[in-house]
Amino acid sequence: MREDPIGHPPSSVSAWNVANALTVLRLVLVPVFVAAMFAHGGHATGWRVLAWAVFAVASITDRIDGDIARKRNIVTEFGKLADPIADKALIGAALVSLSLLHELAWWITVVVLARELAVTLLRFWVIRHGVIPASRGGKLKTLLQAVATGLYVLPLHGWLHDLAAVIMYAAVLVALVTGGDYVLRAVRLRRSDRVVVAS
Template identity: 65%
Template sequence: MPGQPHTDPVVPRARVANLANLLTGIRMALVPVFLFALFAGDGQETSWRITAFVVFAVAVITDRFDGALARSYGMVTEFGTLADPIADKALIGSALVGLSVLGDLPWWVTVVILVRELGVTLLRLVVLRRGVIPASRGGKLKTLVQAVAIGLFVLPLSDGWLTGAWVIMLAAVALTVTTGVDYFVSAVRDWRGRSAGQ
């Protein structure tokens, strides 16, 4: 109304200390616990490998919940946006490197996946200034298949089951490469579109 001061509507900001970010923090804290269990007993004791699998599974489950909570209940924060993918990469990366060090997974698998993950993370940081490119369905499927494949390699499986684990791991590598290329193409297309619109 005339004569009254103009005030902008207050948009509530999500608190950094929320459940979604707590789950992300728990996932990061579980990384060294997972590595301890993976390498305990020279990395070959069945009980420790099962323990490592359980810790890894719990960490993966927190990843499924923290993003859903953040989006559904307005808990998205700048901290969570940056910390969540870092926690994911720390978990997946430590598992891959640990398995390769133990000789359970060839280094080429670890290198291919880590190069893609680091490349996409760096690209996200660059694109972040102009907006966020949301994760695609292929990217989410890639993350799920990676987690299942790594989990199977962490378990002390017999040769028959290991063949199945390899099939899933090769599918994870294929998805990792194709979604990485797709993300790069999408980022370049978005960048050009925004530049042309300026």
């Protein structure tokens, strides 16, 4: 099970390593993604496909940078801070861009980003007391969110667009449920002052 990178103990290795390089790459790709999204008014097929490709590459780095850091024991303070920032910057840029282009309801963007911000703050709130590993529900939320956002970025129509909407609604529902679960686990962890073991 993938652990929470914020709670993983840092090593004494240099911050300049392959895992952190992938995190920095994800941050660099965010403005590239935004530029592609709004090129030619935001509705040019070629640019939207390019934006999707950038989003896909950035999403893949989100999956592998943490795995590399843990397997090679190169978790650093920089990585613990930059990784969640890069994650939120990418999904935030995508959702806000889609809402500005009137392709995604603002309430969805607000709910998702508010949940992500709240969970990030909770992580830092309990970090001295232990680690709350990512749950299966959290992983499902991340997957649904990435797939739905990617589909929205692509210039899809008809049933494919409807499918994207269904997946996005599912992602929002799972985000709310897992967010509530995260709050409960964080409160219990603060009270017990011990590491929560992943179930």
